[in-house]
Amino acid sequence: MASLGIQNVVKSYGVVPVVRNVSIDVADGEFVVLVGPSGCGKSTLLRMIAGLEMLNSGKITIGSRDVSGLPAKSRDIAMVFQNYALYPHMTVAENMSFSLRLKNVPQEEINRRTERASKILGLDKLLDRRPGQLSGGQRQRVAMGRAIVRDPQVFLFDEPLSNLDAKLRVQMRTEIKELHQRLRTTTVYVTHDQIEAMTMADRIVVLHDGIVEQIGSPLELYDRPANQFVAGFIGSPAMNFIKGHVDASGQTFVAETGAEIALKDTPREVHGRTVTLGIRPEHFVLDAQNGLASQVIVVEPTGAEMQIICQFAGQPVTAVFHERLNVRPDDVIKLAPKPEAIHLFDAATGVALR
């Protein structure tokens, strides 16, 4: 096991930049998730760590080794691919032991390690099967088994759960997390699913258009997004954004429609400034006195909570309530954001103002 360093890494395909100057330090044993929308460069970054892509410039280190120029086979990393990439012609046991056989590890040692990995993953009864005879979840476990057997310096996961159905995905999420807690191997995990990122990561790296938008623990990202992109990307349902400006006193946000929202503890620099206000759906309250009259458009009960989409300060917003409200479309409710949960972003740059 080792730490992983990514320093000023740049990658482009021809003239199309994919990763622009990314630096991330992953501590030994840490579970880091790279998250971002399609095309943000997260998979390319992961593949550069694996040695499947070469960097244009920058440096990647594993422990104290500079591996930037090394081919994949010499990096001592293990990777779980999106489509598992199991060897179709090999049994589960052969799949898991392939890397060890390549290194001419003694048979006893191979057996010992394969057995251990298959026990951890509950594959002991499937060792003689071929990938074609396995379910999606089992294949996923074999792919992880193949990684565990290696006892590598770093685990890499490339959207490993995206081919599983929703239920299995939740289950495997937990299993991967447990596995990491048990093995404590340095892990880099790529996903486009922010819930996966939030639930699994020690630290999340949000990538967008080839640059790092923010690095932080899940709750840091949720509570203190560095900019409007991160704020909108992390959290589900997504944060609502309302354009407008802060009045000169800094006490009130005035939406473009003229609707007013009370603010609290605003820094001096935002007074009188044009901003975007951000408020998470779960941070609305019903306030008969100060709330803005909002017409309900759609009501979506999920059982545990209620999502209400309504017209608020001139635009549709989503609000989530844990209590059951007796609301129907076209009803008018009085909606107010919790002042302490309001985020303000620079209207032009999207940078968080706090």
Add this chain to the structure above:
Amino acid sequence: MSWLGKLITRVVLWLALVIVMFPILWVLLTSFKPAELAQALPPIWDFMPTLQNYRDVLSGNTYTSQVFGVLLNHTIIVTLSSTLLGLAAAVPAAYALARVKFAGRQATANWILSTIMFPPAVSVIPVFVIASRLGLTDTWPVLVVPYAAFGLPMMIWMLRSAIKQIPFEIEEAAMVDGASRGQIIWHIVLPLLTPSIVSASLLAGMLAWNEFLFALTLSRSAIKTAPVGISEFTSMYGTQWGTLTAAATVTVAPILLIALLLRRRVIEGLTFGAVK
């Protein structure tokens, strides 16, 4: 479909089968007839089946210059070596055309495919002239190399499309697992390619086994193959139906058996792998 339509369809199908099978069954039937009955008209149907024709053919008791069994051996040798040579050349070529990127790759692939139009009747002239000058006529290479070349374009195209269908992620997984390029080809690509390799080899083998023109032109005795031998049964002393059909049966039967057993693979081979 009405019952009449069904009936007509089935009658036509069975009729087609009769036409398709008749020459083959005729050969088989005649090969077991006593020599003196073979040519009788009206055809004699109740006869004592005999293996005499086969004995004659394989022991050399015919009017031909060489024992047919020897020619059959030559055919086997030429078929196996040209198929193996073709395979040894086709697999790496197909891998390069499927997975390695370099300038001129697609043009090369298309050129390779386009060589199938070269008529053997044209290429045999220079091969014959040059082989004569170099004293190579009647030696193995003058058949083995051309036969390998005849099968190569199809083999390469077939294997290329088969390699393209192997997800590249699998090769990447092997890289991450520590495999070198050679190890990837040997441990991952080749095993996954086996069905297509069987198809390609069947095709090349059939081409070589049945080839006539080059064998006729470039062999005298040391490498003379069965198809040339068969053609001699009819030449000088009139057609010996019994021995001709016995020789034909011995030559054709292995191919037909393989074709029946590995039908899917054969069709895949005959169509560049475009039909799976």
Add this chain to the structure above:
Amino acid sequence: MTTAASPLEAEERLTSRSSSKEQARFGWSMLSPAMTILLIMSVAPAIYLFYVSFRHENLLGPGSGFVGLQNYIRVFSSPENWSGAVATFQFVAISVVLELGLGLGLALLLNRKFPETNLLAALFILPLGVAPVVSALVFRVLLDPAYGWVDYYLQLWGIISDPIDWLGQPFTAWVAVIALDVWQWTPFVALILLAGLSGVPAEPKEAAMIDGAGPIRLFWHITLPFLRPFIAIAFVLRTIEAFKTFGSIFVLTNGGPGSSTEVINLDIYRIALQNFDVGAASALGIVFLLILSLITKQLLAILGRSTDIMEE
């Protein structure tokens, strides 16, 4: 972000892993054995033919030397070569059209599920495994006017009154040559098309039936478009192979009677290896090669348009 590994991306990735020079060296070294064999058997012969086509080169006689365009002039002024060209195109056109037509019919019939169709489809593979020399000899024997079964049974059934010397007259010799090719290769076409038919999905068919399409419209608008790539493959492969036909005609008629079934391949072979006039044979070979390469280009373009096997 791309995560699924399409072949093109796979190449992108591969390229970026090592320098393009290294890639090229690796690629060409992997290609070199195959290229060597193919060069020996196609480019080298073509160059040699081209060279010899400007020379007087007789395998037996003396006096080889440069003769300019004389061989070409002789090639173009020889009526035998012109009739050979006509015979070749006649042979290719008629047999390929018949094979495609009959093969399509056979495939459509085989696509009906009767208890015996699988067995029949399996047996239909047999002709294409029979050595052309063998099938030609069998045809020759069966068509023999004195001992052949064909004349005997045609007479017995009262279809003809006198035996026909099939290979002794130009027209019937042509019938025999084409019948042989059709016998040998129609099943091949049928099996390709049958594979295509089995891939025609039921859904559009059902939708069209609900829309009230009759069987002919159904075939024309649903089945045929799905069959197109398979028809293209069968057409292209059969055409190319038909142009290369040698052994079966050589054994069945040897170009006769006279030179009525002498296709170009036999013509070239006779000039070179029976008259030993290598120069003239080379000139004819070069002309034939040029025409064939033009035709092949068109055929491969058809293949590229109708199928995805030519795609990168």
